[in-house]
Amino acid sequence: MIELKDLTLGYGQHILLDKVxxxxxxxxxxxxxxxxxxxxxxxxxxxxxxEKPQEGEILLDGKQVARLxxxxxxxxISFVTTDKVRIANLSCEDVVSLGRAPYTNWVGRLQEEDRERVTEAMRLVGMSDYAGKTMDKMSDGECQRIMIARALAQDTPxxxxxxxxxxxxxxxxxxxxxxxxxxxxxxxxxxxxxxxxxxxxxxxxxxxxxxxxxxxxxxxxxxxxxxxxxxxxxxxxxxxxxxxxxxxxxxxxxxxx
Known part of the structure; x- marks a missing residue:
């Protein structure tokens, strides 16, 4: 569960959210x-x-995000930005595999469970056929699906x-x-x-x-x-x-x- 407590966000004197x-x-x-x-x-x-709040706090399952x-x-937490991403030297499967980084060993080696989650994430977003392709040869929408698949592979609540x-x-x-x-x-x-x-x-x-x-x-x-x-x-x-x-x-x- 996410909880916002008296949260204030802004830049200098410009307040976007005030004690929400x-x-x-x-x-x-x-x-x-x-x-x-x-x-x-x-x-x-x-x-x-x-982004650091000006005031207040953000809790994730009762723990302050700032202290995690x-x-x-x-x-x-996994995060998909709105930025256009073009990675020319990695296959789509490799990009999605980056989502497993929090669970791999110190050399980043994928285990069988990790590979299964990558495969399933690509299937869920309809991009299984793009596993071997690189993102510099794909449309914006296709690239966005790959980044969403990466977030799904990260398997966060x-x-x-x-x-x-x-x-x-x-x-x-x-x-x-x-x-x-x-x-x-x-x-x-x-x-x-x-x-x-x-x-x-x-x-x-x-x-x-x-x-x-x-x-x-x-x-x-x-x-x-x-x-x-x-x-x-x-x-x-x-x-x-x-x-x-x-x-x-x-x-x-x-x-x-």
Whole structure:
């Protein structure tokens, strides 16, 4: 379980989140929503231990993330960034195998169990046929799937993803989020991902976390829809949110921010 306690994040005098508190339970798929620049990536990095809070603390199963050793953290949280990754001198299978680093011996030698987890991770994201290929010859979406497979191979109870669907077309976005939902529910993982795909978040996620600076709202999806927070955050001349249908309608020139 992830717990935020009176957490304040920001840069200098610019406060993104001010003394926010919430809990994220095991077995949940959680979508993190917010406009560009509101701190979604910063919050994920803070949970990962890569960003130092100005105040407050982040707990993972009751332990402060800031006090966990790197090897402990690597066995508890995996992180997929939104950065485009191109690794030319490693096969996709080797890239995914890096996710097993927290479990291998000092020379990094994979055991049979490690190889099985790598194979299964690639199968889950539909990339088994790419095992011998290198990422410099693949599309953005294919590379993103490989990085997600690496996180799955790491086999952590918590998976954080920063806009994992950014480079995927709509059918593949939905398919990927269905996979994340299955992992959360069946493998009892806590999965949090930032996204601009509001329709997918509302239809598949058990919980919605919404940043409306400097506040953070975290509610079960049905309660978030009724709360009016989404309508208020995304309200402008080109976007209409229908809480009854849980759908976003965008005019011809409008874009979700």
């Amino acid at each position: 508190s919430t809990e994220i339970a095991t077995g949940q798929l959680v979508a993190l929503l917010g406009r560009n620049g509101t701190g979604k990536s910063t919050l994920l990095r803070a949970v990962m231990g890569l 050793k790197p090897e402990e953290l690597a066995r508890k 918590v998976i954080l993803l920063d806009e994992p669907t950014a480079f995927l077309d709509l059918p593949n976005r939905y398919e990927l989020c269905l996979l994340l939902k299955s992992l959360a529910e069946n493998a009892r993982k806590c999965i949090v991902f930032s996204t601009h795909d509001l329709d997918i978040a509302l239809s598949l996620c058990s919980t919605i976390m919404l940043i409306d600076n400097p506040r953070l709202y975290s509610l079960p999806t049905s309660e978030m829809v009724k709360s009016g927070h989404i309508e208020r955050l995304f309200r402008n001349d080109s976007i209409t949110f229908d809480p009854q249908e849980m759908r976003v309608r965008v005019t011809e020139t409008g874009k979700i921010p």
